Amino acid sequence: MADKRVIIVGGGLAGLAAAIRIAEAGLAVDLFSMVPVKRSHSVCAQGGINACNEVARQQGYSEYQHFDETLYGGDYLADQAPVLEMTNFAPKVIDLLDRMGVPFNRTAEGFRDLRLFGGSLFKRTHFSGATTGQQLLYALDEQVRKLAVQGKINKYEFWEFLWPICTEDTDDKRCIGITAQDMRTMQIRSFRGDAVVMATGGCGLVFGKSTNSIICTGGAASRCYQAGAWYANPEMIQVHPTAIPGADKCRLMSESARGEGGRVWVPRKKGDARQARDIPENERWYFLEEKYPGYGNLVPRDIATREIFDLCVNQDMGVDGQNQVYLDLTHMDPGYLTRKLGGILEIYEKFVGVDPRFEPMKIFPAVHYSMGGMWTQYTPGSYEPSSPHGMHNPFDTSPVDSDIGKGMALGAPNNMQTNIKGLYAFGEVNFAYHGATRLGANALLSCIFDGLYNGVSVANYVNDCEPSKNPAAQFDQNIYDAAVKQEQAKAQKLLNSVSDGPADDATNPYKIGYELGVEITSASTVVKTGKGLSACLDKIHALNDRYQNVRLGDAASWTNQTLSYTRAIGDMLVLAEVIVKGGILREESRGSHYRLDFPDRNDEKFLKTTVVSYQPGSDDPHQVTFRDVDTRFVKPRPRTYGKTDTKNAESTKSDQPETATA
């Protein structure tokens, strides 16, 4: 009998962690990635990874507090059980990474050092310089390399996932493989898999310029969605407060800069033309510290972003009258900064030409992360409080211990499985953990947690469920051949457009992509309005019409990047519609989703997950339903972060604001 095989699409932290765990379970793993896995987008992550630790514990912190913070940060939109399991599991993730050789920063005595991060008053973020994602990714990459040498993992690098192959049966739809294309030879092939794990990361490229890598198109998720997988909370897009806008992308200045003591300010006097260093302390407005005395510069990202945005766009208080504020580290010891933040300071120096150790950085918000993603399910664990708890304070006894299996049932085959059997979603492409805002340094955790913890579920599904009776290896070859034909036809159609002659502005795929980014960034990021979103949706439809006549500039049958990009543009347009549609229907403000016309949170109507399913052919193909959020553990409370001046909170005047990322 043929091997039991699992396909993993994506070689970021989530995909690699899953590959390791599933290969260790004895299943053959085929790992697909558009880039060598070592170059996956996770390499960009800078600040760190959260987990409860001994030092924080002795100061009153706990796994439960981490759990509580994550829910609060996410404005209670996340189902609580998976979050509890993740935060309980977090210390194990750190230990494992440590054993793998991640060079975590150390204290003088040799213990792992910790730093402060957004949304917490405790140091609970483990880090490796300011390139933590790189170090974690490399550690996992090395382990995967080892397993690949042992023949347990097959890497397909420079292969693009095209479509999931599913059984027809609509009620009991099952994923049994994928089609993929070799980006060099352009060969399109089908692969059989008893389970398929999507770990394809975020969709920043939909917004044109973001902090993401240029491969983060969201194309893979969009294809799964179009193949029948549900998409959840699409409107929840995180805009990071501190980035450097550039011509090709916005480069992130990690939250760790603030975690290590960085202060955000603008001159108190509008249009103050003096150099930063010439402005005395009492003429600087540390507006975050002033408004949020507790968390100060470390309020969650959506809040900091809106404050900066409001200041620059509505009050015109930006430095030099531009859309920018100071992020200041100059009061700190340069040697200390180099040790703790070297990686990001270098980025600033390289791309702006100024040394941030001696001159304050100038930053502005940029699109960063998608809390929304493919919808997934789980089996609840053993913790069942009679009623939800209220606010949890430091030193309070945790209502539940941190053992495995309290939040989710370990190994349950449906953990983080989509609505399609055998199709899983891990990492950023999974909507499960971050609700309406992700706390800094929780993403790396959720990615690795997904891979390690829910990798077991994948193995169990393959060993015990449908695949054990009816393995993918035994399905009719025709299903796979048909899937390949379908993709070949799509590609051919695009290639044929070359013979229609050169593209004009209306049919140039790069221009369509660019315009999409501009439109959706201005209407659907920091501040949204119903009117603006509707107008944006119309524009996306218009772009979609243009896309139907798109013309490629390259007919090559070898390494045709234009083909790959143009195909992705089509999928990004679909995803963009979903994102905007979700934003229109969520008539409230919650976390990163801020509606000027509905500025308050509305738990009664919208403490619900937006779930979108694709119904091609119908008038509006994006069918939205709202599903209740699991709030059995903690009672939602207002999310103020101790703001002092609530009257002026997040007030904005402009109706059609724009961001610097446009």
Place this chain on the structure above:
Amino acid sequence: MAHASTIKNFKNTPKPDRTVQFRIKRCDGPGQPSRYESFNVPIESGSNVISCLQYIAANPITVTGQKTTPVVWDAGCLEEICGACTMVINGKVRQSCSCLIDEYAPHEGDVITLEPMSKFPVVRDLWVDRQRLFESLEKVSAWVPIDGSYDLGPGPQETPQQSEMRYTLSTCMSCGCCLEACPQYQKEDDASSWDTSFIGAAPLSQARLFNEHGTGRQLKGARLDALMGPGGINDCGNAQNCVKVCPKEIPLTESIAAVGRAVTIHSFTRFFTGK
């Protein structure tokens, strides 16, 4: 949109709104002839080579008005951390994403030449196949041999100095600059010669990295054995170009010397103990 942070404090004061010419070495695929094509690209402040390539992709028209295909290149992070976008710019290897036009070509009509790396087979245009580099990492067992991914407590404790030293080595992004600039590292189209042709600085430095880890040390012998043969440490000619072109400023020549010492000791021990 105007944004003041794009005002650069570089030595050159770039001329605003200028046009820069890109001369790009193109090749349609393995075994195909190569040719140069030139493109005029308008420069906005903050432009880098990547944003210019993006412009060319959207407007693939040469200086002579010829319609051509978009240039193919490799990129990922756009912040010099993934290593993908390495190419030869004006004769020197470096990352193209961190190559800012204001710094590189501050004048109207400046020419920037882009070529693919020469030590790796070209896939198409500026995209090369660096698989050999990743296989070299297999050759030196560049990993910590842990028992598995289940929870077994923390890893070995180490001093901040040790971890800082390993961190520095561990920032290698497998970009291949050090290999491109090394006079001893040769292009090998035939994968069967990879094993015996000089391995280059990056994998040597990775061998040192893992030899320095408490658990990684267990494979030290195997790593050194692999590096004692043809293509190993001894084929380094000490030109020290590697350390100068490494964008991560990894002390590669120190790594080479450290591996040299380890190999010396290893060979003596083996000679006298038979192990």
Place this chain on the structure above:
Amino acid sequence: MATQKNSPLRQHHFLLRRLHSLSGIVPIGVFLILHLTTNATILWGVLNSRAGSDMLARRVGTFQEEVSFINGLPALLLIELTLWISLGFHSILGVYYAFSGRPNVREYPYPDNWRYTLQRVSGYVGILFIFYHVATLRWGWSFLVPGGTQWSHNFAASTLAAAMQGSEQGYTVAGIAVSLFYFVGVSLLVYHFANGLWTAAITWGLTISEQAQKRWGFVCAGLGAGMMLLAWASIIGFATLDYDAAAEIEGAMHSETNIPAAAQSHADNTNP
């Protein structure tokens, strides 16, 4: 490198590489130092008061004594053989190794890269030079010497001067070329040795940190500079030596004692 799977070059790669490194220092480098010191007596021989009072006589005499001493060494053949084998081994392997590199100073004009490239070039030139030097002076291939001077043990300084100047009467154009070749050849060899000594410390892992490499670099540069001075001293010494005057002094030395008794007696004095 396109070596066969089981070729000895591959099987003993490490050993050969390290022997190559070692042989450049011991015996070749050590010999080079001694040889240069000996030759330089043609200048610093003036300090040797035992060789008479005339300055020229001191220089020529001391040099002649040294040559005779070396020629009289016991087991000279063995010493010579060791040198031959080492030189052959170091050269052949060196050329083979050097061919595996492709210099790129044009693209990467760093000082270290020049150093690397010059190490290869100096190797090639050095081999040519040593061949010429040995062929003309040791094997007596006088057809390669402009003017056809045959070097003689007993008239060591004068015949060498004639060989380098092109004739017994002084400079000829070809003679200038030979002198220049000596200048270039010896300088490159000294460079080759000093730089080789520096890189050997990296190869063997003696110097690891950048500072250590830098410090050792100063030591090697100092040694190289000293040797360079010796080398240039010898060349200047011979290139400016008057053939007739030197030959007269040598002739006088040999008429005093029986040839090669001079060497013999000297050897007896120093080698108990």
